Amino acid sequence: MRAAPSQEEVRRHNLGVLLRHVHVLGPTSRAELTTLLGLNRSTIGALTADLTAAGLVTEATPRDTGRAGRPSLVVRPESERVYVLAFSVAADHITAARVGLGGVVLDRREEAVERGSYTPDDAVRLITDFVTDMRAAVPAGARCVGAAAAVNGLVRRDDGRIRLGHNVGWGDEPFGAALTAALEEHPNVVVGNDANLSALAEHTRGAAVGSDHVIYLRGDVGVGAGVIAAGRLLTGFDGYAGEVGHMMVNPDGRPCACGSRGCWETEIGEPALLRAAGRGGRGREAVLALVDAAGRGDGAAQAALRQVGDWLGVGVANLVNVFNPEAVLFGGSLREVYLAAAAQVRSRLNRNGLASGREHLRLRTPQLGDDAPLVGAAELAFSGLLEDPIEVAMALELAAAP
């Protein structure tokens, strides 16, 4: 029940909204922005002038548009000069990228790591090396406006502390603070859960653009979800929402790493799938090999996919009943399971999901693949700038830069 903003706050808000449009859509004409924002032309002109002066966008006359009359100026994000650092700490690889305003990946480094065998200190060291390495290519005058990391674990909202990272083998870790300390010259590193940030990424730039009620399911060893409800990421009180892998679905099921039994991830995680097929190995490669074998007629692999597909449908039905989403996206190795066992998933969903909640439901695969957590981390890192562009630009002396 806060009161509405003052005129100055309105202007700042509008600057943020305009910059967000240009950031998400890329180069956009003033005429389009006028329509999108529902503001008049002179207001749009004043806002783009402010953003240009702040060093955040440039404006230029487009090439011949083929139409009569003076063409509308095109507003472009200053992608080379305004960037964030985005990191992704997954079970088996660590990635760092320099991402320009507009979502342009300017530079990136990635290294495969042994699942569960690296410490938070190892991750901090590797990321610091990546950043140092990428620094050489940063043009003079460019400014880092934010930094964020996607982590496979429970992340406390208020301080980025990682409470539980089963799959990376971490306990209670002040990862955000450690990374911030190591990257001395850069902004605070905000930390987010990988499924949450994947949901944010697909909602901003992927398969869920325009859908405001979305569940992004992410599976590898464990299973988590990022939930977009009414256009906003569901965080919960502490930031731990979306631990759907620990819905108990089978009272007679196997023990789970969390201490409970019969959690959804014990039925649909990679180990469950491989075990059901009597196979060894682990990770995405092992899942792909299994799916491949099923495609070539391997009966055990086919049966395992049917079984896991059925359990996948059970949990999806639960989530559909609870959230009434418009779309469910299957990410990580659940993408392969879903594609190979879509009939089982659908059939179980039809049996267990309320008809009302299924009417407008779409089951989809994500568009951003394994980059989703990294893209989401970049979006998280940009959020401060997009909230109040001028404030951030002034603090970093962007306009004054050469």
Next chain:
Amino acid sequence: MRAAPSQEEVRRHNLGVLLRHVHVLGPTSRAELTTLLGLNRSTIGALTADLTAAGLVTEATPRDTGRAGRPSLVVRPESERVYVLAFSVAADHITAARVGLGGVVLDRREEAVERGSYTPDDAVRLITDFVTDMRAAVPAGARCVGAAAAVNGLVRRDDGRIRLGHNVGWGDEPFGAALTAALEEHPNVVVGNDANLSALAEHTRGAAVGSDHVIYLRGDVGVGAGVIAAGRLLTGFDGYAGEVGHMMVNPDGRPCACGSRGCWETEIGEPALLRAAGRGGRGREAVLALVDAAGRGDGAAQAALRQVGDWLGVGVANLVNVFNPEAVLFGGSLREVYLAAAAQVRSRLNRNGLASGREHLRLRTPQLGDDAPLVGAAELAFSGLLEDPIEVAMALELAAAP
């Protein structure tokens, strides 16, 4: 990504925020409103003058405050002149109330009905009679600013159509439209799900005031939830979110009325509890009798409560893992089950719920009792007025009324 509002929209928004404060808190001094809204004294004075002129509040000097200096004017909602109609269609009773601005129940009618034996037409007739009956006491010049009904069923968000009301025995019903047509002289009747509206009520005026991540569980024959996430009611894409009673928790469980099997409500609904104790009867009275018997040492009743309490804990743990709420409220007959089996609920929650999500969790009983859906319906009915007070007041010619 809508642009921020114009100055005029800011004023309207501020009027709504101020009126909402007075509506929720009751009579409030200008000094308090200045603090609450973070606006200066002259702005608050202008806003209260506008609301007074519109016939929505009155201002008066308080009685001797015992303090030196001129006392701050007290702003009171015009409860007698500005009211809504709120209805609740529950499994075994139908209620109508006239509720004044400020949440004051000015008049109410209620009738017990036979569970599952009345049609939507019966409900419309009964409610219409109630309204006609209450009309006699409406003072000249008073205005109805909204109407809403809480219904035990799935309610489609965009038109108030009831898709499924298992417990009231309804199929696909255009209940909102029928009620609106029957109550000719009154505003459109908005329809909401009873658990959702109970959550709204407890969040506005009950046990969840100040908590922005709340799950209100409501149980009788079936089980539903209203979820408040980041301060807002979770609706889902069509309005069907919160059907937690149809989470499958027991693959070997009983068939559910929804067509699935092992749904949570088949383990914790009233029939499951009574059956587990080898008892007949139905409804709240039968549950209370069972709890009473357990208190007097009835072994079968005690065992049934332990069993159902355990399943209650299973589902609550699932919801805690999925939503990371600050509070879970147990409403309807789940209130009695929770109070009688809190140890089982806690114990199961500790086993199945992630430790991180339990840290700040409070398990609570609601404060508004069986009136919660009615109170929530009143809040829903007031929402249009609180969104844009002057517009609504002008349309109804409130100020011009005698």
